[in-house]
Amino acid sequence: MKTYVKFGLVMGAVVCTLAWLAVSGINESKTYYKTISELRSDASQVGKRVRVTGDVVPGSIHRDGTKVHFKIIEKGHNQLLDVTYTGKDPLPDTFRDNSQAMADGKLSAEGTFHASSIAAKCPSKYEADPNKHPADVPLNGGKPSSI
Amino acid sequence: METLGALAILVAFCLAIYSVVASVAGAVAKRPYLTVSGQRAVYGIFILLTVASGILVYALMVSDFRFAYVAARSNRAMPAVYKFAAWWGGQEGSLLLWSWLLSLYSAVVLITNRRKFRDMMPWVTAILMSTQIFFLTLNAFVEPPFQMLAVGRGITAVQDGQGLNPLLQYWTMAIHPPTLYLGYVGFIVPFAFAIASLITKQPGDAWIATTRRWSLITWGFQSMGILLGAGWAYAVLGWGGYWGWDPVENASLLPWLTATAFLHSVMMQEKKGMMKVWNMVLVSATFFLCIFGTFLTRSGIVSSVHAFAQSSLGTWFLGFLAIAITLTVILIVRRLDYLKSETQLESVLSRESSFLFNNLILLASTFAVLWGTMFPVLTEYVMGEKITVGAPFFNKVNIPIGLFLLLLTGVGPLIAWRRSSWDSLKRAFRWPAIMFVVAAAASIAMGSRSFYATICLGLCAFVTTTILMEFYKGSRAIAGKSEMNLVRAAIELTHRNTRRYGGYLVHMGIVIMFIGFSGAAFNKDTTREVTIGDRFTMGPYEFHVDKISDGDNPNYTWQRAEIGVYKNGQFLQELKPERRVYLVTEQPTSEVSIRRRLNEDVYLNFAGMSQTEENKAVIQAYIFPLVSWIWLGFGVLMMGTAVCLVPSKARILASKAEPVSEFAAEKVLAG
Numbered sequence: 001m002k003t004y005v006k007f008g009l010v011m012g013a014v015v016c017t018l019a020w021l022a023v024s025g026i027n028e029s030k031t032y033y034k035t036i037s038e039l040r041s042d043a044s045q046v047g048k049r050v051r052v053t054g055d056v057v058p059g060s061i062h063r064d065g066t067k068v069h070f071k072i073i074e075k076g077h078n079q080l081l082d083v084t085y086t087g088k089d090p091l092p093d094t095f096r097d098n099s100q101a102m103a104d105g106k107l108s109a110e111g112t113f114h115a116s117s118i119a120a121k122c123p124s125k126y127e128a129d130p131n132k133h134p135a136d137v138p139l140n141g142g143k144p145s146s147i
Numbered sequence: 148m149e150t151l152g153a154l155a156i157l158v159a160f161c162l163a164i165y166s167v168v169a170s171v172a173g174a175v176a177k178r179p180y181l182t183v184s185g186q187r188a189v190y191g192i193f194i195l196l197t198v199a200s201g202i203l204v205y206a207l208m209v210s211d212f213r214f215a216y217v218a219a220r221s222n223r224a225m226p227a228v229y230k231f232a233a234w235w236g237g238q239e240g241s242l243l244l245w246s247w248l249l250s251l252y253s254a255v256v257l258i259t260n261r262r263k264f265r266d267m268m269p270w271v272t273a274i275l276m277s278t279q280i281f282f283l284t285l286n287a288f289v290e291p292p293f294q295m296l297a298v299g300r301g302i303t304a305v306q307d308g309q310g311l312n313p314l315l316q317y318w319t320m321a322i323h324p325p326t327l328y329l330g331y332v333g334f335i336v337p338f339a340f341a342i343a344s345l346i347t348k349q350p351g352d353a354w355i356a357t358t359r360r361w362s363l364i365t366w367g368f369q370s371m372g373i374l375l376g377a378g379w380a381y382a383v384l385g386w387g388g389y390w391g392w393d394p395v396e397n398a399s400l401l402p403w404l405t406a407t408a409f410l411h412s413v414m415m416q417e418k419k420g421m422m423k424v425w426n427m428v429l430v431s432a433t434f435f436l437c438i439f440g441t442f443l444t445r446s447g448i449v450s451s452v453h454a455f456a457q458s459s460l461g462t463w464f465l466g467f468l469a470i471a472i473t474l475t476v477i478l479i480v481r482r483l484d485y486l487k488s489e490t491q492l493e494s495v496l497s498r499e500s501s502f503l504f505n506n507l508i509l510l511a512s513t514f515a516v517l518w519g520t521m522f523p524v525l526t527e528y529v530m531g532e533k534i535t536v537g538a539p540f541f542n543k544v545n546i547p548i549g550l551f552l553l554l555l556t557g558v559g560p561l562i563a564w565r566r567s568s569w570d571s572l573k574r575a576f577r578w579p580a581i582m583f584v585v586a587a588a589a590s591i592a593m594g595s596r597s598f599y600a601t602i603c604l605g606l607c608a609f610v611t612t613t614i615l616m617e618f619y620k621g622s623r624a625i626a627g628k629s630e631m632n633l634v635r636a637a638i639e640l641t642h643r644n645t646r647r648y649g650g651y652l653v654h655m656g657i658v659i660m661f662i663g664f665s666g667a668a669f670n671k672d673t674t675r676e677v678t679i680g681d682r683f684t685m686g687p688y689e690f691h692v693d694k695i696s697d698g699d700n701p702n703y704t705w706q707r708a709e710i711g712v713y714k715n716g717q718f719l720q721e722l723k724p725e726r727r728v729y730l731v732t733e734q735p736t737s738e739v740s741i742r743r744r745l746n747e748d749v750y751l752n753f754a755g756m757s758q759t760e761e762n763k764a765v766i767q768a769y770i771f772p773l774v775s776w777i778w779l780g781f782g783v784l785m786m787g788t789a790v791c792l793v794p795s796k797a798r799i800l801a802s803k804a805e806p807v808s809e810f811a812a813e814k815v816l817a818g
Contacts, residue, residue, distance in 0.1 A: 006495045011507055014551075018511050018544060022518070025543035026536050033523065033533035051535060063757060063765070066674050088672065089386040090754045090767055093314065093736045104537070117537075 031104055036074040036081045039107055051104050052113065054081060056120075058097035072101055083113045095120035149214065152202035153293040156243075159195040159250075160283040162188045166276040174269035182269040186257050189272060192279065193250040200247045203240060203292055207233050212308050215294040216240060222310035222731045224701040229311055232321035235328070236311045238445065238460075239292035244325065245441065246282045248332040253279070256336055256361075264354060270343035278335055281467045289463060310731035313703070317383050323375040327399055330369025331437045334402055336361040337409075338434035341427055342475065345482045352417055358430070359413050360792065366406045367788040373399050374781045385737040385752045387670075387769045389777065392541040397520045398440035401513055405433040408509040415502050418564075420489030424479065425506070427486065431475045436513075438468055443520070494566035501559040508552055515544040546599055550606060553661055556654045557610035560617060578616065583609040600668035607658045607665075614651050614658075621648075642796045649790030656784025659776050666747070666773025674754070676763040677708075686770050688749060689713040693721070695764050703727040705738075708753050708764050712742060724753035724766065745779075747772040 031049045039045050039052060054072030057080070061070040068085040083103055085091065095101060095118060105115035166188035173181030203216065207230050212218040220233040220240070235241045253275045260268060286292065314320070340358040343349075376396065377389035390396060409429040415421045442464035479486070492499055518525075519536050526534040561575045586608030587601050595601045622636035631639065641648035673685045681692045694709040707725040711718060725738035735755075742749040750769040757763035 003492055003494060007492065007500060007503070010495060010504075014504070014507065015511065018515070018548065021544050021547060022515055022540070025540035026522075028543070029537045029539035031535050031537065033535065063755075089388075090737070090752055093385070093734065096735070 035077075036072070036079040037077045039081065039113075040079055046107050046109055049104070049106060051102060052081065053100065053102045056095070056097055056099050056101050061097065070101075072103070081113055082111065083115050085115045085118055087116045087118065089117065091118055092120050148202055149206075149293045149295055152199045153287075153291065155195040155199040155202075156283060156287050156291075156293075159192045159199070159246075160280065160287045162192050162195070163276045163279045163283055166192070167273045167280065170269040170273040170276070174266070174273075182272070185269065185272055185276075189250070189253045189257055189276065192276075193254040196243075196247045196250045199292075200234070200243055203243060204231060204234055207231065210308065213295055215296050216292050218296060218308045220308065220311055222308040224307075224731070225311060225316070226702075228318075228321060229316050232315070233311045235324040236315060239286075239290045239294075241324065241328075241445070242282060242285050242290055243292050244328060245332060246279065246286055248325075248328055249275070249279050249282060249335065252332055252336055256339075260357070263357075264343075264349075267340075267343045267347050267349060267354065270346050271339045274339035274342055275335060281463075285460065285463060289460065307731065310729060313727070313729040313732055313734050313736045314383060316729075316736075317379060319375045319379040320383070323372060323379055326368050326375060327372025330365050330372050330399075331402070331441060333361065333365025333368060334406065334433050334437045336365070337430050341430040342478065345427065345478055345485070348482070348485050355413060355417055359410070359417075362406060362410055362413075362430075362433075363788060363791055366403070366410060367785060369399070369403045369406065370781070370784060370788070373403060374778070378778065381774070382739060382741065383736070385739055385754070385767075387672075387739075387750050387752075387771055387774075389774070392516075392519070392538045394520050395444050397516050397541075398443040401516060402433045402436040402440060404509050404513040404516070405429055405436060408506045408513075409433060411502055412506050415499060419499065421492075421499065423486040423488060424483065427479050429506075431472075431479075432513075435468060435472060438464065438471070442468070496562065496567040496569070496572065498559065498562045498564045498567075501555055501562055505552065505555050505559065508548055508555070512545055512548045515548075516541065519544075549661070549664075550599065550602055553603070553606045553610060553658070556657060557606070557613040560651070560654075561613055576613075579609045579612040582612040595668070597665075597668035600665040603661055603665040607662050610654065610658045614655055617651060618648070641790060642793075645790050645793045645795045649787050649793070652787025652790055653784050654787075656780045656782070656787055659780030659783055661780075663773050663776030663778075663780060666771065666776070669772045671770040672768065674765065674767045676757045676765050678763050683768075685768050687714050688768075688770070689716075690751075690766075690768060692764075692766075695762075699730075701730070703729045706753065706756070706764070708751075708766060710740075710751060710766070712749055722749070722751045724751040726753040726755060743775050745773075745775050748774050 029049075031051045034045065034050045034052050036052060036054055039050065052072075054074050057071040057073050061068065063069075066086075068091060070083055070085070072081050072083055073079065074081075083101075083105075085103070086105075099120045102119040103113060103115035104117045105113055107113050166185045169181045169185035169188065173179065173183075173185060203214075205211075206214045206217050207221050208227065210217065210221060210223050210230070216237060216239055217233075220236045221230050225233075233240065235244045253272070256271065256275070257268070260271075264271075337358045340354055340361070344354045344358075373396075376399065380391065381387060381389040406429075409426060412422050412429060413426055416423055416426050442461065445460050445464070492503075494500065519540050523533045523535045526532060557579060558576075561572075561579075563571065583605040587605030590601050590604040595604070618637050618640065619633075621640040622633050625631065625639050626633050626636035629636075629639075641652075671686050673683070675681075675683050677683065677692045679692055679695055683690050689712075691711040691713065692708060693711055695706070696709075697704065697706040699705065705725050705727045707723055710722050710724070712720050712722055720742050722740040722742060724740040726735060727738060728735045737752050737754070739750060739752045741751075748769075748771040750771055752767040752769075754765040754767050757765055
């Protein structure tokens with residue numbers, strides 16, 4: 001029995017260390033999902049780590065040295081958000097006009113969103129131009145697939 | 148033709164139901180003809196699904212855009228190999244591939260075990276085919292691959308398809324999904340064997356040997372799948388990372404972790420009769436995590452850069468998982484007496500306890516990764532607010548775990564079974580400990596300022612020393628007795644106990660990979676806007692921009708920079724990073740250019756043309772030290788896995804002669 005007690009103690013120590021690491025890891029990197037209108041309406045969001053999603057406004061992307069500026073828009077609410085990307089990694093290839101961008105970062109007091117990382121999805125082909133491929137809609141009512 | 152394909156799936160679906168019913172009825176009522184017919188149905192399903200897949204692939208190859216799937220995933224200008232790869236480029240095709248692989252595995256399992264485990268095989272068949280029913284339900288009714296477009300009924304024909312996602316048009320991406328699927332699907336086999344052995348209360352451990360073998364094979368495929376994905380991310384995504392803790396990556400890692408735990412703890416069951424319940428739990432968990440992984444990838448429940456289609460598949464998967472987990476738990480609980488441990492743990496300093504620690508740590512890692520992946524979903528349910536955790540969380544938890552595992556890799560094999568004394572440990576670990584200090588000191592002297600990287604390199608030296616000592620001890624004994632040189636003796640040694648020494652080779656592969664991981668602490672990068680004739684430097688390298696050009700072909704247009712790499716004024720190589728825009732999808736991709744060397748990779752990415760200054764290209768340059776060691780270590784790991792699968796010479800001899808116990812043979816080898 002003594003063996004099992006010893007063993008249990010060692011195991012307990014390992015598990016506690018890992019749990020402590022996990023909790024501090026969560027606190028360091030937790031990011032809240034917010035919509036643009038939630039960011040705009042709530043002043044307490046300034047300075048918090050936030051993930052915000054929106055469609056890239058066509059023509060708004062411009063590069064300035066290593067920084068990239070663009071605007072995203074929340075569909076249905078017509079709320080715009082200025083985003084400045086300051087991260088090190090190159091922007092994903094899927095990031096371009098009309099694509100759906102997911103930006104992680106913090107809102108500054110002036111209202112610009114400083115993003116440290118960007119993920120992007122291609123704009124859905126079917127939404128973009130429903131008249132382009134009329135034959136692409138399956139006959140039997142199945143939903144169109146998207147990449 | 149499309150009707151034939153859809154019909155084949157439907158008939159296969161019916162046959163799968165028949166197979167389950169016939170196998171179970173045959174096993175319960177002891178009617179061999181029923182169980183045999185159930186097994187024949189499995190072969191039938193394989194043929195039918197091969198036909199269905201063949202039709203889909205044919206349609207892809209000849210660009211038959213009447214098929215909705217072909218129109219959405221392929222286009223005429225795509226090279227043939229990617230037309231073929233489009234089979235798994237989308238939801239419906241992937242699910243068909245899943246079913247097809249499952250039918251292939253099932254057929255192979257039945258053929259290789261046709262004369263063994265007579266009482267157990269019907270149950271194995273039933274479990275395999277129950278899973279097949281689930282996936283064929285998806286294929287036949289939820290995501291049918293053979294949907295046709297309304298071409299020829301008053302609507303113009305589709306001239307060209309939409310093309311495969313250009314990011315997927317890369318060679319490792321073409322084979323990454325099927326290998327990963329071979330892993331995912333393969334873990335059903337050990338699960339089926341384990342559950343069948345529980346149902347029939349199999350005596351002895353012959354079935355464990357079979358299960359372990361299958362686990363090892365699928366583990367190999369899973370490792371390969373994960374590594375190909377990492378290699379793809381490194382060479383295609385343009386930021387030089389090979390692992391980003393993305394939900395879909397995590398999904399493939401989860402079953403790999405539990406399977407690794409199983410491969411270790413099953414040794415305890417074979418040698419000591421311990422941890423039987425635990426092993427059942429691990430086999431089952433691995434299988435469930437495979438299904439769960441498929442669910443994560445296919446349902447889009449957690450947003451991911453892989454960005455697969457959102458779909459209603461989720462409910463189906465959750466339903467299947469709920470049923471399967473409930474049944475498994477009930478079965479394990481009802482068979483607890485059969486799973487009783489035969490021996491007890493004797494000491495904290497023993498091989499047994501090192502296995503337990505290995506398992507604990509792997510499980511902790513599994514849990515942490517699962518927790519982090521599902522965090523947004525969990526917080527949304529519990530707190531009503533979606534919160535995500537990123538790479539810092541995963542790294543913070545998993546780097547210490549990885550280092551601790553690395554330590555165990557060195558410690559485990561040198562500790563005696565049952566109990567070890569401090570004295571014997573001191574003797575065994577003198578040299579490894581010295582090497583640890585030497586390597587750690589050397590890496591600090593070479594400029595390592597990262598605590599983890601220093602520890603990691605030290606541990607790599609530690610483990611390498613233990614492995615070399617093991618090989619040296621064994622080979623010297625053989626060389627002394629049979630007058631061979633040490634190298635031949637080492638080969639002979641490995642051949643006599645392939646599992647043990649193959650296992651060491653796998654460990655060696657892991658060590659080499661860890662050396663590669665530690666290189667990430669020394670990465671360098673810079674971003675420049677350059678034009679022809681510009682020069683810039685990074686670290687010891689100088690870059691000369693020789694040419695910036697563009698052009699096009701039927702599949703994509705491209706812009707390319709040609710940059711000479713110099714070191715100490717000496718020309719090394721011309722790197723040509725490229726940026727492509729695929730015509731059909733209008734999606735840009737980067738083709739990075741890498742100079743791969745063992746000490747470090749030079750990595751150039753053409754990020755695009757500058758928007759502020761005319762005719763300037765944005766070039767991102769990186770130095771990634773030691774990355775090549777990851778791929779190298781992976782090669783060693785695969786080699787070790789293959790060695791483990793070769794039957795041992797000792798065992799062949801033993802089974803031919805009188806039944807000499809395995810332990811006796813191993814004692815001789817251990818010297």
